Amino acid sequence: MTEVTTRRPPSFPTKFPYADQPDRSPGFSSSLDTLVQLSFKDTKRTPADTQKDLKRKAIRMKQTFDLIWPLIDLNSSMENQYWSSYYCCRELKQEGVYLRAKYCNKRWCFTCNAIRCAKMINNYMPIFKLHPHAQFVTLTRPNVKAEDLPEEINCLVAEFRIMIRYLRGMKKIDLRGLRKLEVTYNWYENTYHPHFHLIVHMPGAARELIEEWLFRNPTAKRAAQHMREADQGSFTELFKYAAKIAADKDMSPFAQDVIFQALANHRIYQPFGINKVIKDPEDPQEVTQAYGSLDPEIYKVWYFNNDKKDWDSLQGESLIDTIIKSYNYRHETVAAYISDS
Numbered sequence: 552m553t554e555v556t557t558r559r560p561p562s563f564p565t566k567f568p569y570a571d572q573p574d575r576s577p578g579f580s581s582s583l584d585t586l587v588q589l590s591f592k593d594t595k596r597t598p599a600d601t602q603k604d605l606k607r608k609a610i611r612m613k614q615t616f617d618l619i620w621p622l623i624d625l626n627s628s629m630e631n632q633y634w635s636s637y638y639c640c641r642e643l644k645q646e647g648v649y650l651r652a653k654y655c656n657k658r659w660c661f662t663c664n665a666i667r668c669a670k671m672i673n674n675y676m677p678i679f680k681l682h683p684h685a686q687f688v689t690l691t692r693p694n695v696k697a698e699d700l701p702e703e704i705n706c707l708v709a710e711f712r713i714m715i716r717y718l719r720g721m722k723k724i725d726l727r728g729l730r731k732l733e734v735t736y737n738w739y740e741n742t743y744h745p746h747f748h749l750i751v752h753m754p755g756a757a758r759e760l761i762e763e764w765l766f767r768n769p770t771a772k773r774a775a776q777h778m779r780e781a782d783q784g785s786f787t788e789l790f791k792y793a794a795k796i797a798a799d800k801d802m803s804p805f806a807q808d809v810i811f812q813a814l815a816n817h818r819i820y821q822p823f824g825i826n827k828v829i830k831d832p833e834d835p836q837e838v839t840q841a842y843g844s845l846d847p848e849i850y851k852v853w854y855f856n857n858d859k860k861d862w863d864s865l866q867g868e869s870l871i872d873t874i875i876k877s878y879n880y881r882h883e884t885v886a887a888y889i890s891d892s
């Protein structure tokens with residue numbers, strides 16, 4: 552695909568906001584890199600594992616491009632934001648066994664979402680494991696047209712916040728959980744469906760929540776509100792960020808853009824009654840990761856090649872392609888040196 556050459560970011564900053572900050576060493580616990588780095592601390596990881604990790608990253612980048620190209624063509628107010636995902640992990644700076652990259656942290660980015668999803672599960676699962684009867688709750692109101700979506704989301708979010716404050720403060724209900732804001736699209740009616748998915752720690756609290764929601768929202772139908780015992784599937788559903796948007800083949804780029812615009816200033820996840828365990832950054836962020844099988848003597852920059860789904864150096868080598876070969880070469884050279892001396 553050569554579509555890349557026809558598009559240029561019109562006013563994308565040449566420098567990321569974090570570019571001037573000091574480098575983060577691999578031990579640094581920033582908000583996005585912790586989980587990834589933990590996995591690479593395992594010294595048993597082979598060059599084949601490193602290759603697999605980078606291949607996975609390359610495939611996610613390709614998925615993001617497929618999603619953002621039509622969105623960029625819309626020339627909407629979000630255009631620069633979509634472009635920032637084009638630059639996510641595009642340039643990898645190798646400093647020995649470390650690879651440094653800039654992550655966009657956007658909601659539609661498959662690369663950033665995979666990390667975010669894993670981090671959310673790691674951070675929130677231990678909390679909900681303490682509550683074996685936690686409930687997966689859905690709260691809805693009737694669908695709205697595109698032009699009413701921003702106002703509807705503002706209203707839903709405010710309503711939810713007031714309701715939680717009332718239930719916990721005035722009614723003294725022990726209410727603990729996590730709220731996710733999601734919007735789906737009905738192509739048949741051309742309407743949008745903003746709704747909440749929640750994990751609530753106890754069935755009683757979940758029931759109170761649904762009753763209060765129905766009381767405060769007379770247009771909401773009882774049959775459209777749900778609660779069921781939370782299982783592994785519920786957590787996957789809750790933490791998979793953009794999956795709904797990307798996987799929904801019926802959703803036009805226009806509808807996706809309407810949703811991303813309406814969600815722009817809102818938090819997708821909001822805990823209530825429990826501490827916020829992790830930050831959810833939305834700005835680009837520089838992250839360094841260690842890959843033990845990389846050549847410790849190499850210092851160079853790799854650029855992503857959309858067609859090859861690999862990172863190329865200016866000298867024409869490909870990163871994923873050469874990992875195993877160069878690792879074996881180094882080890883054979885060392886072995887030969889030892890046997891000679």
Ligand SMILES: [Zn+2]
Binds near residue numbers: 664
């Ligand atoms: Zn990204």
